[in-house]
Amino acid sequence: MPSGREHLASFALEVAASPLNWFGDYYAIAYPDAKLDNVALPDFAQGAMENLGCVTYRETLLLLDPETSTPLERIDVAETVAHELAHMWFGDLVTMRWWNGIWLNEAFATFMSYLCVDALHPEWRVWESFLRNRANAFEVDALESTRTIEYPVYSPHDASGMFDTLTYTKGGAVLRMLEQWLGPDRFRDGIRRYLTAHAYANTETHDLWDALEEETGEPVRRAMDAWIFQKGYPAITVRRDGDVLRFSQRRFVPSDPGDRTTWPVPLLVRQVTDDADRVDTLLIEADGGELPLAAPDALVVANAGGASFVRVFYDDDLRERLLARALDDLTAVERQCLVDDTWASVVAGDASVNVFLDLVEGFSQETELPVWQAIVTGLSWCDRFVEGDPRERFRDAIRDLVRPAFERLGWDAREGDSEFDRELRGELIRALGILGDDPEIQAQARESEGQSRSGEPVEPPVAAAAVDVVATVGGPDEYEEFMARALDADTPQEQERYRSALPRFRDPGLMARTLEATLGTIRPQDAAFVLAHSLASRDLGPQAWAFVTSRWETVIERIPASNAIALPAGARMLTRPLEVDEVQSFFAEHDIPQNHQMLLQFLERQRVFAALRARAEAELRVRFAG
Ligand SMILES: [Zn+2]
Numbered sequence: 001m002p003s004g005r006e007h008l009a010s011f012a013l014e015v016a017a018s019p020l021n022w023f024g025d026y027y028a029i030a031y032p033d034a035k036l037d038n039v040a041l042p043d044f045a046q047g048a049m050e051n052l053g054c055v056t057y058r059e060t061l062l063l064l065d066p067e068t069s070t071p072l073e074r075i076d077v078a079e080t081v082a083h084e085l086a087h088m089w090f091g092d093l094v095t096m097r098w099w100n101g102i103w104l105n106e107a108f109a110t111f112m113s114y115l116c117v118d119a120l121h122p123e124w125r126v127w128e129s130f131l132r133n134r135a136n137a138f139e140v141d142a143l144e145s146t147r148t149i150e151y152p153v154y155s156p157h158d159a160s161g162m163f164d165t166l167t168y169t170k171g172g173a174v175l176r177m178l179e180q181w182l183g184p185d186r187f188r189d190g191i192r193r194y195l196t197a198h199a200y201a202n203t204e205t206h207d208l209w210d211a212l213e214e215e216t217g218e219p220v221r222r223a224m225d226a227w228i229f230q231k232g233y234p235a236i237t238v239r240r241d242g243d244v245l246r247f248s249q250r251r252f253v254p255s256d257p258g259d260r261t262t263w264p265v266p267l268l269v270r271q272v273t274d275d276a277d278r279v280d281t282l283l284i285e286a287d288g289g290e291l292p293l294a295a296p297d298a299l300v301v302a303n304a305g306g307a308s309f310v311r312v313f314y315d316d317d318l319r320e321r322l323l324a325r326a327l328d329d330l331t332a333v334e335r336q337c338l339v340d341d342t343w344a345s346v347v348a349g350d351a352s353v354n355v356f357l358d359l360v361e362g363f364s365q366e367t368e369l370p371v372w373q374a375i376v377t378g379l380s381w382c383d384r385f386v387e388g389d390p391r392e393r394f395r396d397a398i399r400d401l402v403r404p405a406f407e408r409l410g411w412d413a414r415e416g417d418s419e420f421d422r423e424l425r426g427e428l429i430r431a432l433g434i435l436g437d438d439p440e441i442q443a444q445a446r447e448s449e450g451q452s453r454s455g456e457p458v459e460p461p462v463a464a465a466a467v468d469v470v471a472t473v474g475g476p477d478e479y480e481e482f483m484a485r486a487l488d489a490d491t492p493q494e495q496e497r498y499r500s501a502l503p504r505f506r507d508p509g510l511m512a513r514t515l516e517a518t519l520g521t522i523r524p525q526d527a528a529f530v531l532a533h534s535l536a537s538r539d540l541g542p543q544a545w546a547f548v549t550s551r552w553e554t555v556i557e558r559i560p561a562s563n564a565i566a567l568p569a570g571a572r573m574l575t576r577p578l579e580v581d582e583v584q585s586f587f588a589e590h591d592i593p594q595n596h597q598m599l600l601q602f603l604e605r606q607r608v609f610a611a612l613r614a615r616a617e618a619e620l621r622v623r624f625a626g
Contacts (some may be wrong), residue, residue: 008063015078050087059492070460071419086112097202099153107171137169144255145600160594180307181266190215223264239315248288262286270304306333332368339374353616369420390624398436413459426461433469445469471504503534511540515547528563535570565595572606
């Protein structure tokens with residue numbers, strides 16, 4: 001690590017020691033080397049790299065100050081370290097034969113890191129954060145341009161195309177589904193069998209399925225092949241037929257109406273009745289499945305715990321029961337899935353944006369972070385599609401919805417706050433201060449940000465949220481301070497907060513300075529992400545687009561090749577008709593060959609959200625007409 005930052009290393013040292021022992025126990029194989037160094041590098045294109053005995057990281061993912069970091073920043077470090085250490089066995093001790101198997105390497109390390117961190121720190125509730133991140137993989141995998149998780153690799157570009165959300169997140173989610181279906185102990189025993197049989201050797205994906213199948217006797221290879229070698233994922237529809245629940249499946253958003261893809265779908269079905277709360281394990285086949293209804297008025301949760309990689313839609317009767325009892329009887333994960341599935345049906349054009357807004361209106365008593373994150377995702381898109389007076393009334397509605405939840409928490413940390421409560425406080429400050437344009441929140445955010453900048457202790461998630469809110473309403477004076485911190489702050493996390501807030505300033509002159517800095521003072525490893533945030537700016541995105549396209553050669557030369565895909569990732573947020581035309585035709589001429597399929601996906605996502613805008617603008621204008 002760079003000298004002078006030694007005091008930031010103690011947290012990582014602490015979070016690295018326990019996983020090493022935990023993995024040794026889980027795998028039942030001791031760590032396969034004599035020493036292990038973790039090294040922070042000041043300019044590093046990747047997140048981290050699992051060299052045996054010497055793992056390298058970008059600074060934000062290894063160095064932090066426990067006093068000033070937020071719970072999620074700490075979890076990021078712990079999860080990254082655990083991911084790299086999981087690779088010491090799965091990836092280093094046993095290595096994939098060829099690049100087609102890289103998905104399993106990465107998906108498995110992703111899955112194992114959450115399993116490990118959850119075991120060591122159950123209070124962090126990391127599986128819930130994982131399921132929240134999964135929303136991104138769901139979005140990509142609903143596209144026509146999605147891909148199968150595994151595919152043949154012939155060229156270096158085929159290999160670099162593997163490093164995406166489908167590999168890490170869908171892959172990790174599919175393994176979580178498998179583990180929940182087989183049961184954690186049987187799954188672990190199968191992993192031990194696999195690692196022992198293939199130590200210091202190379203494997204194909206099937207070797208893992210075969211080991212799990214030998215261990216459990218379940219049809220693992222058949223079930224998993226469908227998820228690994230077919231694109232997309234199913235929507236499960238549940239309906240009540242007398243005293244039976246009937247399950248059917250179809251691909252979620254088939255681009256071709258004749259698409260008949262089906263999956264063997266492992267599903268945990270929960271039924272809550274007056275005197276019982278039971279969970280049944282099913283495998284839904286191509287022709288569907290069924291289960292006795294536990295009681296006429298049972299509450300049915302078809303993806304209990306949310307572990308299956310599916311969306312769920314209910315008939316009207318079952319859905320009404322769920323909505324009526326959501327806050328009392330559903331877990332936070334299950335409510336998050338309900339909100340996310342509803343938003344997905346709006347994006348897909350299956351439901352009006354009003355269905356989503358009606359649903360979330362019932363959530364002002366909601367207390368859980370992942371549910372609010374799902375709500376805010378949908379509301380942030382709506383905010384892009386509404387202008388003028390209706391936008392003012394939309395902001396009123398945001399304040400009405402979010403205020404009660406924020407007032408329960410207040411500005412200051414309370415005795416007994418969970419890590420999620422602490423993060424939620426920041427999330428709601430952003431929602432009110434930015435989406436709700438709430439002047440009281442903005443004034444208090446200025447105060448908190450000023451205190452934090454002058455070294456006074458401020459609750460870290462409040463300090464982090466205040467940076468975002470102040471940038472949104474700030475002018476040239478704040479900008480000078482923010483830029484100075486973006487280039488040099490006390491910790492990598494603070495530096496990142498200020499750097500990623502720069503594109504939030506609403507003055508075009510300040511945006512111009514931020515854009516220029518990506519070719520100057522901002523480090524190459526960070527430049528693509530600042531540009532992506534700038535492209536995603538609700539109002540100044542077109543200015544960033546003009547900059548990026550006019551300086552394309554210079555930008556591409558400066559940023560690491562593996563980060564170039566961040567540019568279309570940001571540009572996909574430009575959804576006004578002329579912007580869409582420009583972005584689509586520019587990238588038709590300017591390929592990103594190392595991530596070609598991801599480029600096609602971002603372009604399709606832009607078209608999907610442009611189509612959503614075309615439908616939602618009129619609906620929102622009417623809803624918020626006053
Ligand atoms: Zn990895």
